[in-house]
Amino acid sequence: MLNAVEFQAKIQNGLIQIPDEYKQELSEGDDIKVIVLLKKKSSLKKDIIDELTENPVQVNGVLNREEIYSR
Template sequence: MIQKCVEALLLVVRHRLDEIMNMMLNALEFQAKIQNGLIQIPDEYKQELREGDDIKVIVLVNKKSFPKKDIIDELTDNPVQVNGVLAREEIYSH
């Protein structure tokens, strides 16, 4: 009698564990290029994903260029010349 109860309880626990495992996230990582607004999933991962699966997508973009210059960078590269203002050399030479 006790053995049958334990077996029944184990079946319930196994079933619940299967449900929990199915709810857990499984992370896939791959490199891709965006083409026509779509991200192609590599063939080796397609068998892990089913039509209608709910997924969470995080996109990390590789930036190949440096960020645009800000106003400080522009002024450092192209200082504004103002007439009537003393230059550094003129200030410290007196």
């Protein structure tokens, strides 16, 4: 029978610390399956489209949308 527990942890010295609340369920020598979902810090970075959407570049002498479609 499979039983699942989920928790967040940081890797320290190559080890994942199991929270105290789960240690009773897990015994030395138990066969377990570990799935690691890594939160990438780079995914938090904005891409160029996000940046330009939030901070449009103002260029003098360029027609705006209304001026383009009024012709």
